Amino acid sequence: MLLTIDIGNTSIAVGIFNQKDLNATFRIATDRDNFPDEYGSLLLNLLRSANIAVDEITAAVISSTVPGLTTTFQEVCEKYFQVKPVIVGAGIKTGINILYENPKEVGPDRILHVVAGLSKYEPPLVIVDLGTACVFDAVSADGSYLGGAIAPGIGLASNALVDHAAMLHTVEFAKPSDVIGRNTVHSMQAGIYFGYVEMVEGMINRFKSELTTTSSAVTVLATGGYSSIVAADVSNIDHIEADLNLEGLRLVYEANK
Numbered sequence: 142m143l144l145t146i147d148i149g150n151t152s153i154a155v156g157i158f159n160q161k162d163l164n165a166t167f168r169i170a171t172d173r174d175n176f177p178d179e180y181g182s183l184l185l186n187l188l189r190s191a192n193i194a195v196d197e198i199t200a201a202v203i204s205s206t207v208p209g210l211t212t213t214f215q216e217v218c219e220k221y222f223q224v225k226p227v228i229v230g231a232g233i234k235t236g237i238n239i240l241y242e243n244p245k246e247v248g249p250d251r252i253l254h255v256v257a258g259l260s261k262y263e264p265p266l267v268i269v270d271l272g273t274a275c276v277f278d279a280v281s282a283d284g285s286y287l288g289g290a291i292a293p294g295i296g297l298a299s300n301a302l303v304d305h306a307a308m309l310h311t312v313e314f315a316k317p318s319d320v321i322g323r324n325t326v327h328s329m330q331a332g333i334y335f336g337y338v339e340m341v342e343g344m345i346n347r348f349k350s351e352l353t354t355t356s357s358a359v360t361v362l363a364t365g366g367y368s369s370i371v372a373a374d375v376s377n378i379d380h381i382e383a384d385l386n387l388e389g390l391r392l393v394y395e396a397n398k
Contacts, residue, residue: 142197144222145390146214147250148205150273151296152366155184156387157193163384163391165191177213181221201226202394204249204386227394229253234396238285247286251278253389254364255286257382260392262360265352267345268385269378272365273297275337277344282357290344295337295367302329314367316374337367338374345377 143158148171155167167187185195201218203226205211211228218226227233229249237255241247254268255278266280273296278289293301295314303311312329320335322328349359363371363378364385372378382388 142193142199143391143394144198144201144218144224144226145387145394146201146203146218146226147253147386147390148203148207148210148214149250150206153210154384154386155187156384156390157188157191157198158387158391161391163387165193166384166387167191171207171210173207173209175213177216177220180213181217184217185221195222198222198224200224200394200398202229202390203227204229204253204390204393206248206250227397229390229393233393235393236396238283240281240285241288250386251276251289252286253393254278254362254385255280255389256392257385257389258362259284260388261382262362262380263357265357265359267348267352267359267361269341269345269361269363269368270365271295271337271341271363271367271371275341277348279348279352281352290348292340292344295333295371298337299329299333302333314370316370334371335374338371341371342375342377345375349377 145156147154153169153171156163157165201224203214218224235252235256258266258268264280264284265282268278270276273294275292275294279287281287303309312326316334317327317330320331322331352359361379362382364382368381372381
């Protein structure tokens with residue numbers, strides 16, 4: 142089985158593949174201060190809960206937007222699973238033509254999304270990742286990665302609002318019944334939820350207008366922790382792909398093993 146690990150700023154996604162089948166997924170909090178043994182013990186417990194034996198893990202692949210944790214999880218793979226992981230980074234084959242001005246600046250998670258997206262859908266594509274950041278990526282009709290846009294994620298924006306406004310307090314991120322709030326909690330929920338709905342829909346429309354120079358229809362994919370919540374009110378999202386990052390890791394591993 143293949144152990145896939147995608148290390149993000151807020152959470153770490155873990156997937157276990159048996160060939161092409163995703164048998165189990167886990168999500169754990171990102172803690173830059175954890176030692177390898179702490180993460181190793183946690184992963185062993187998670188595998189045990191899914192009835193997966195340690196010796197069934199025969200390979201691993203890691204992607205990380207937190208450089209300090211890359212070596213931590215590399216040690217976890219080598220010590221606890223006796224496998225040397227493939228690390229997604231410079232020199233790794235992805236099969237993607239990257240047209241960014243400096244390809245080294247593109248986060249590995251963005252390329253993984255493109256790899257997985259192109260394995261399932263015909264380009265051109267717009268891929269929206271609603272996670273720590275709100276990231277929009279564009280793929281041309283010939284499958285090239287063009288670039289994108291990055292905005293603060295829903296959680297970041299909500300926390301910044303509370304941190305810098307003395308009379309506001311943390312509220313649950315949820316869809317309110319109306320846009321016009323009748324109390325402070327309702328007003329904040331309306332602003333955060335519907336504000337992001339409009340931002341996401343508006344940005345997708347702008348991306349599509351730049352991509353529709355060809356006759357091909359643009360397909361819009363959404364992924365990330367907030368995608369399943371927000372997408373219900375975003376009319377121009379075509380598909381929600383919750384595990385796009387893990388599928389991308391599997392495909393990159395297959396191309397580099």
